[in-house]
Amino acid sequence: MATINPYGKLDEYEQERLMARRKTRRRITIIVLSSIVLVCVIVAAVVVGVSQSNDKKSGGENNQSLSTTIKSVCSATLYPDSCYNSLAPLVKSGNLKPQDLYKLSVQIAIDELSKASKNFVDDGIIKKFNITDEKTILAIESCQELFSLALDHLNKSMSLRDMKFFEAFDDLRTWLSSAGAYQQTCIDELENASNFGLSTFINQNFKNSSEYTSNSLAIVSSIEESISALGAIGRRRLMNFGEGPKWLSFKDRKLLQVKRLSIKADVVVAKDGSGKFKTIGAALKFVPDKSKKRFVIYVKKGVYVENVRVEKSKWNVMMVGDGKDATIVSGRLNVVDGTPTFKSATFAVFGQGFIARDMGFRNMAGPAKHQAVALMSTADHSVFYRCNMDAFQDTLYVHSNRQFYRECNIYGTVDFIFGNSAVVIQNCNILPKKPMLGQQNTITAQGKFDPNQNTGLSIQNCKILPAENLSGVNTFLGWPWKNYSTTVFFQNTMASFISPKGWLPWAGTSAPNTIFYAEFQNLGNGAVTKNRVNWRGLKLNLKAAQVKKFTVGPFINGDKWIPATGVSYKSGL
Numbered sequence: 001m002a003t004i005n006p007y008g009k010l011d012e013y014e015q016e017r018l019m020a021r022r023k024t025r026r027r028i029t030i031i032v033l034s035s036i037v038l039v040c041v042i043v044a045a046v047v048v049g050v051s052q053s054n055d056k057k058s059g060g061e062n063n064q065s066l067s068t069t070i071k072s073v074c075s076a077t078l079y080p081d082s083c084y085n086s087l088a089p090l091v092k093s094g095n096l097k098p099q100d101l102y103k104l105s106v107q108i109a110i111d112e113l114s115k116a117s118k119n120f121v122d123d124g125i126i127k128k129f130n131i132t133d134e135k136t137i138l139a140i141e142s143c144q145e146l147f148s149l150a151l152d153h154l155n156k157s158m159s160l161r162d163m164k165f166f167e168a169f170d171d172l173r174t175w176l177s178s179a180g181a182y183q184q185t186c187i188d189e190l191e192n193a194s195n196f197g198l199s200t201f202i203n204q205n206f207k208n209s210s211e212y213t214s215n216s217l218a219i220v221s222s223i224e225e226s227i228s229a230l231g232a233i234g235r236r237r238l239m240n241f242g243e244g245p246k247w248l249s250f251k252d253r254k255l256l257q258v259k260r261l262s263i264k265a266d267v268v269v270a271k272d273g274s275g276k277f278k279t280i281g282a283a284l285k286f287v288p289d290k291s292k293k294r295f296v297i298y299v300k301k302g303v304y305v306e307n308v309r310v311e312k313s314k315w316n317v318m319m320v321g322d323g324k325d326a327t328i329v330s331g332r333l334n335v336v337d338g339t340p341t342f343k344s345a346t347f348a349v350f351g352q353g354f355i356a357r358d359m360g361f362r363n364m365a366g367p368a369k370h371q372a373v374a375l376m377s378t379a380d381h382s383v384f385y386r387c388n389m390d391a392f393q394d395t396l397y398v399h400s401n402r403q404f405y406r407e408c409n410i411y412g413t414v415d416f417i418f419g420n421s422a423v424v425i426q427n428c429n430i431l432p433k434k435p436m437l438g439q440q441n442t443i444t445a446q447g448k449f450d451p452n453q454n455t456g457l458s459i460q461n462c463k464i465l466p467a468e469n470l471s472g473v474n475t476f477l478g479w480p481w482k483n484y485s486t487t488v489f490f491q492n493t494m495a496s497f498i499s500p501k502g503w504l505p506w507a508g509t510s511a512p513n514t515i516f517y518a519e520f521q522n523l524g525n526g527a528v529t530k531n532r533v534n535w536r537g538l539k540l541n542l543k544a545a546q547v548k549k550f551t552v553g554p555f556i557n558g559d560k561w562i563p564a565t566g567v568s569y570k571s572g573l
Helices: 012-044 059-074 080-087 098-122 134-156 169-190 196-230 250-257 280-285 544-548
Strands: 267-269 295-299 302-305 308-310 317-320 327-331 347-349 355-357 360-363 375-377 382-385 388-390 396-398 402-406 409-412 414-419 422-426 429-432 441-446 456-460 475-478 486-490 516-520
Touching: 059 080, 059 196, 080 098, 080 196, 098 134, 098 169, 098 196, 134 169, 134 196, 169 196, 267 280, 280 295, 280 308, 375 382, 409 414, 429 441, 441 456, 441 486, 475 486, 475 516, 516 544
Parallel strands: 267 295, 295 317, 302 327, 308 347, 317 355, 327 360, 347 375, 355 382, 360 388, 375 396, 382 402, 388 409, 396 414, 402 422, 409 429, 414 441, 422 456, 441 475, 456 486, 486 516
Antiparallel strands: none
């Protein structure tokens, strides 16, 4: 647990001990934080803070009380020592508010990641370790971008006033979960680097920033649980703090509900020259940065052979095609030819509030090229409606933040829906294809690595059917990529080609007890569960109330932002 990859495989005994210790620490922390918050409520009628000191006490007594409070809060984290050692020297006042402790923890993570990423760039790492292979060089470039994204999300989690803190837990956990995911993606991309010196450098350089980010996430999760235990705040509200998208007006929403040819586009893309631009990439450069107004790009039918990026500064873009089989974006970047997975997407979305409708995204690299992404989204509040995603391994990369997919077709073979976002895939067709000889199909590989992340794959009311003849090919619902992998299939129709075992171990013959996999109210011959794998983390008898947590409303706060997109959806069960 001391390496830069603190969420790697543990043996079963270590897992059990870890979880037992964590549960005990969590109970103690909730009691401490609940007491703090309760006093805050009594003093201010709203949760604004509580003094931990008594003016009559001596300075030594105050310091002891302060130290005890910090230790109690840090005990709920995965890294209590690093939490305490980083916070204690900086906390001087006994007038300790929960939100102040949280903000200080995030600032520590920001400072550490800023320092570590600067070293990563300024040390001339490529020359320092004599790196010559293009794949590793591109992975290093990916890391530079990933660290920038992580810092963006850490800073965003600091951009709120005290009075909003207790209304924004879903946002805060999403942004911190994503900040951790960006750092972990860099580690994943470089973990197979042949240069031992580089691997050692990564372990030493980013250990602290990863732990501090995890600590901040654990602290805000504990505060949320404490408030819930007190009943001091009711339903959580999604807050934008002046930085998020300005969602569509009623008039704008009507754009998505009418025929696409009647949509008034800001720009038109057409291969035949009948539009303002001939490529999608050129049209995106025309989009204003951080626009709070919806910007509509109409892409006429045709195959656009280009690798497209909706940059993080391009907010509220809506891209509309002539149909998922008519307007197609096509590429073939892949890992075998030297492109890291994170950079291989034919269509990659970073800008928040993105909507795609009636388009197709495909990667034509083929099964022999292994990881080759068709569509990747790391954009918060992104929606894909009536779209195609077609590739083989790693087709759809639901990387991070909150996402929603409706009435899409998703084709692939190995891990073809993967990532660590909070995502609901609803009313879609999931269509496994024929893999390479000797390969097995795995529909999902969810990457939750920290128990406090609010991430997971939620697949509801979809049809899971073979795209072609898969006789002789084992097809599984998924396998646990990370120790806290979370995937829920409910109310789907599954054809008989799904393996009776249902799920495949990542390594060995079992899975960590810390995963959360569930099946609920699925239909079809492939949904029969009597011969499923006997894993403690696989839940086959959940109650409706437990599954409801993974529906659009509570899981991705969809009732707060999806209605404004005009896309139809089902909020609950």
